[in-house]
Amino acid sequence: MRPRLAVPLALLGAGAAGIGYAAGVERTSFRLRRVDVPVLAPGSRPLRLLHISDAHLTPGQARKRRWLRSLAGLEPDLVVNTGDSIAHPQAVPAFLDAVQPLLGLPGAFVLGSNDLYAPVFKNPARYLLPDRGDRVHGAMLPWPDLRDGMRAAGWADLTNARSRVKVDGRELELVGVDDPHIQRDRYDVVAGAPDPSADLSIGVVHSPEPRVLDGFVSDGFPLVLAGHTHGGQLRVPVYGALVTNCGLDRPRARGLSRYRDAWLHVSAGLGTSPFAPARFACPPEATLLTLVARDS
Numbered sequence: 001m002r003p004r005l006a007v008p009l010a011l012l013g014a015g016a017a018g019i020g021y022a023a024g025v026e027r028t029s030f031r032l033r034r035v036d037v038p039v040l041a042p043g044s045r046p047l048r049l050l051h052i053s054d055a056h057l058t059p060g061q062a063r064k065r066r067w068l069r070s071l072a073g074l075e076p077d078l079v080v081n082t083g084d085s086i087a088h089p090q091a092v093p094a095f096l097d098a099v100q101p102l103l104g105l106p107g108a109f110v111l112g113s114n115d116l117y118a119p120v121f122k123n124p125a126r127y128l129l130p131d132r133g134d135r136v137h138g139a140m141l142p143w144p145d146l147r148d149g150m151r152a153a154g155w156a157d158l159t160n161a162r163s164r165v166k167v168d169g170r171e172l173e174l175v176g177v178d179d180p181h182i183q184r185d186r187y188d189v190v191a192g193a194p195d196p197s198a199d200l201s202i203g204v205v206h207s208p209e210p211r212v213l214d215g216f217v218s219d220g221f222p223l224v225l226a227g228h229t230h231g232g233q234l235r236v237p238v239y240g241a242l243v244t245n246c247g248l249d250r251p252r253a254r255g256l257s258r259y260r261d262a263w264l265h266v267s268a269g270l271g272t273s274p275f276a277p278a279r280f281a282c283p284p285e286a287t288l289l290t291l292v293a294r295d296s
């Protein structure tokens, strides 16, 4: 090999290896993250909340379906699904089958834009550019079947709705909005202070747009759960997420953070669009949040 060609070829090889790893290995390296959140009244015993999001399931993803089913072994007290569960017109039965062991537990959900519309090809470079708000939608997916399947199991539909769920002898108030990413959020419909008779009130949204987070936090909600960002999906080691695909700042692209006076948990999610099937330094995940007592 001539020396002048050696470096470009080596870079090309490293790039190809990186793409192969991101698409073939990391994308299916499912992880469970565990985090404690001090939001319960002093003296309360802990509550275990399983947060799943952004499965973007297609019927052929057997490994993801198995991993989702295995999460029931954690025996959480409550499950919250922050949307983008499906990515294919025939994916609803596959998703409901994958979460079937979880559907027997108390739960709640919101939908994301990808539950409503089939994925479409986009220039991958657009993902790394600022979100200009223009949306290209695919065909409508059978999202009513998805919604009805989760509702039939008893999970609370938080689409611009307030709800209450009894969990381990405690009353939880769950309040959600439809996906702000496609302007379907109606915070005005659910706005208001947490119910003082509830043991804990939690805000739920697919895309963590600041206008919704600010609504929840201004009203006094101590915890908000969201998905959508995929944690940045392609992260740069040490630097972190390049983008959040919404108005949230990059350091909050995944995990637990303080957002003004509240805790914000953003799931990096379990999947990707079928047209962008790669993750790097950001393995697919679910999170077991252990809600614990505040100090005071």
Ligand SMILES: [Fe+2]
Pocket (backbone or CB within 6 Å): 054, 056, 084, 112, 114, 228, 229, 230, 269
């Ligand atoms: Fe998503």
